[in-house]
Amino acid sequence: MKRLERKHRLAIRWFHWINFPLLALMIWSGALIYWANAVYRFLGIPLNPPQKVWQKLHMAYRLADGMSIHFFVMWFFAINGVLYVLYTLLSGEWRELVPNRRSFIEAIQVTLHDLHLRKTAPPQRKYNGAQRISYTAIIIMGFGSLVSGMAIYKPVQLSWLATMMGGYQGARFVHFWLTVGYVAFFAVHIAQVVRTGWNNFQAMVTGYELHEVPND
Amino acid sequence: MTDEPVVPEVVETVDGEALAAARAAAIAENDRNEAAALRRATRRSFLTMGVTAAVGAGAWALLRSRAPLQGLPAPFRRALDANDKLAMAYFSPTRLNREYPPAKITRPRVNGGLGISANNDPAAWRLTIQGVAGGARVLTLDEIKAFPRRTMITEFRCIEGWSTINQWTGTRLSDVVHAFPPDHPTRYVAMETPDRGYYVGLDMDSVLHPQTLLAYELNGAPLTWQHGAPLRLAIPVKYGVKNIKRVGVIRYTDVRPADFWAEQGYDWYLGL
Secondary structure (H helix, E strand, C coil): CEEEEECCCHHHHHHHHHHHHHHHHHHHHHHHHHHHHCCCEECCEECCCCHHHHHHCCCCCCHHHHHHHHHHHHHHHHHHHHHHHHHHHHHCCHHHHCCCCCHHHHHHHHHHHHCCCCCCCCCCCCCCHHHHHHHHHHHHHHHHHHHHHHHHHCCCCCHHHHHHCCHHHHHHHHHHHHHHHHHHHHHHHHHHHHHHCHHHHHHHHHCEEEEECCCC | CCCCCCCCCCCCCCCHHHHHHHHHHHHHHHHHHHHHHHHHHHHHHHHHHHHHHHHHHHHHHHHHHCCEECCEEHHHHHHHHHHHHHHHHHCCCCCCCCCCCHHHCCCCCCCCCCCCCCCCCHHHCCEEEECECCCCEEECHHHHHCCCEEEEEEEEECCCCCEEEEEEEEEEHHHHHHHCCECCCCCEEEEECCCCCCEEEEEHHHHCCCCCEEEEEECCEECCHHHCCCCEEECCCECHHHCCCCCCEEEEECCCCCCCCHHHCCCCCCEC
């Protein structure tokens, strides 16, 4: 028979859904800034679409605009992120999120299962090993964005930070590739949520998930 | 939702079939109730989410549509100004740009021609300092060069993102300020090209920073006109746009001076 079970706490759901538009705004305004000096390459391919594409997207010649949005939204993005981390620490939720000894082997098993190379998924609690690793990695990446962003923003006043990041250009490099990492995370995250289905997705909104439990 | 459902025990009796049916019915009812509870929770939560999203989107649209202040919707300009206040409070003249060995020097880049021209006569150039105790002063390049000569190799960071490493030689701006001090303590300094084709506003702390030079040489050679001959500002505690070429006027002021790029929507302070 079925039973409704609590899955995600209210605070976690709010942090998650507030983060979504804030991160989107940070990435979009970051792209407006990147346009002014779009220098990075991936496998030799310049990560700089033709100017026509930038213009079609209304993202050309908007460096000043992009900076003003970036330096406005950054506060909300950072505060939400810091509160989330504090909350997971104080509530004990971190125990569900931080990878443990089993997570790494489990993550491999989950990946093999998802790629249809393994028949059974490993037994899991709230989050499987792959989830624990990604949800912790994304927080570390967020911290990396914060720190590399500060190094770009004030490379002289925070020169120790810039030095740690390999200088001003090193910090830019780190900041850019972390953002590419978020986009990659987003793509996999959406694919997994779609695959897992509605019951799992709506739990991130309602907090409850319907489970099949043994008739007692 | 968390109440234990009442499920009758199946006991081996003559009424076994009836009991099994009753049990199945109870399970079905439980499942219906749980599903209904979830539907209620779903409606409630998605409604909350929708309303929150609409309020958020509305607030954003409102912020973006506010009357512009110096090229930006006012709330965004105010946020930049607030960030600047914080940065100015944190600023310390003891925090320096890293200085590089000569081997690290890269090719300088010419990225702007505002206020400069190939037709300018270097001999006709003078530097006017306004707001000085005892009245404005007019200086020649030789008078600037009479101050102690300083050389530094620092990173020149453009607001667009690129950076170069240049060797600047010139006079510490603080030496000039101390020789020709303002008639009263001021918070700001305005700098303009002789034709005011380009102008920047600076805070006094950054002006007095030990790595702020009035430079007359770049990478060991006198400045070319493209790099702001005969005298330009080299201020590595700021983005490149504040490194005004061909400085003609320096003015002490209490009012935050106009700044060419700040009027186009950029941050005014641009401190690094």
